[in-house]
Amino acid sequence: MVSETDNLLVSLKDVRFAYGEREILRGVNLKVPRGKVVAIMGGSGCGKTTLLRLIGGQLRATAGTVEVAGRNVSALNTAELYEMRRRMGMLFQFGALFTDMSVFDNVAFPLREHTDLPFGLIRDMVLMKLNAVGLRGAADLMPAELSGGMARRVALARAIALDPMLIMYDEPFAGLDPISLGVIGQLIRKLNDALGATTIMVTHDIMESLQIVDYIYFVSEGGIVAEGTPDELRASKDPWVYQFIHAEPDGPVPFHYPADALDESLIGGRAA
Template identity: 45%
Template structure:
């Protein structure tokens, strides 16, 4: 469904993608794993056309996202949904109006139909009855669930999730994972999830991609990744501080650095 070809991108001296090529299959859940600052969120934004890469191609159903006009891009976006890291609800609108927003913008549905759709989506995320609440009155988990309900309100073909479970309690995280799976299994929604939650990634993914400073270091099914002998992948999965992936920001030896300060 989405194909990335030779994508390269950098912000100043930080490389977020180094000749990345990969494919996201229709009706699959693909999880992009990677440490903080490894370029996964940027990649997600570029796939949705929110940011332009320095070079390379991103094909969405054969159309190149980076070359579309604004009008064409907005047309494509009607079949996309995105759950932002902070859910990005409009804080001046209550839950109902937040969910109704895309419907009122792009459809001519009557208010009664809109009401029904919202009730259905809120039931899916377990928040029916919270229509009148303002975003400031919601907890973190509830905010993400409302954000998810809004992302799927137009029944998109593909949903992008930017760290859907980060900062959530285990139950809320589990609920979100289940929702992602349900959407995929029952409605065939293609899902691209950016995350660093390994446990949840292995639970929901059909395919896992591990990104490390702009390079794909592994790609495959969860089982393939788990049984990989690669030291980098093992270190990442086990979360161990020692290994080929350096924890420290600098290569300079700590003792040398300290001593030079006192000379």
């Protein structure tokens, strides 16, 4: 019988993190089971991307533990960390393709860097990954010749080039038109299931995410303020969840940044 612990790929326990004196995360607890697609949502600047960097080992937690595949990321030495990262794929915001490399060479890059495979095998693997995202025919194009949606799909092919156990996405839907957004969303779900991988996705796109993810964590003020399945969150009466899902301008997350009363800030108010 497989225990819950054995089934977890990523686990954050009481994680705290600060940039200098500015605390970003305050006791975050988060679990990502193997094979699932999990979304992390919240307002801008709440620490979502910081969570991805902690999981990938780019940052080390100030307190608490970050475990991936049962290993404490902060305790890994450089060689062990690089070995673990080779089992992770990352799709950066807006794709981050190498602009001076062709589509083919962008996808081939991690294979050339981290394997000793012969050219023929690398070629076949690259074409298979491009075919999976519908862009085998674009292998010889340069990034400047791609639309935004195509560039994101190439970046996705690069992220899965090494058949990772964990794929992380930082705002994969940002700047996409509705058709491209839907295509990317379905690719994320289908590729996760086909590869037997696990996905963590940072996103602001509520409607698309609710269609493809298994579980959602909402982050605010440095902690997890709500979590649940898409159906649970759609039915939630929690003010924070309701505001975020229905895009309400005011609620637990205020529209206005804290400031003095307007009449006290204006010249006329001060004169009075």
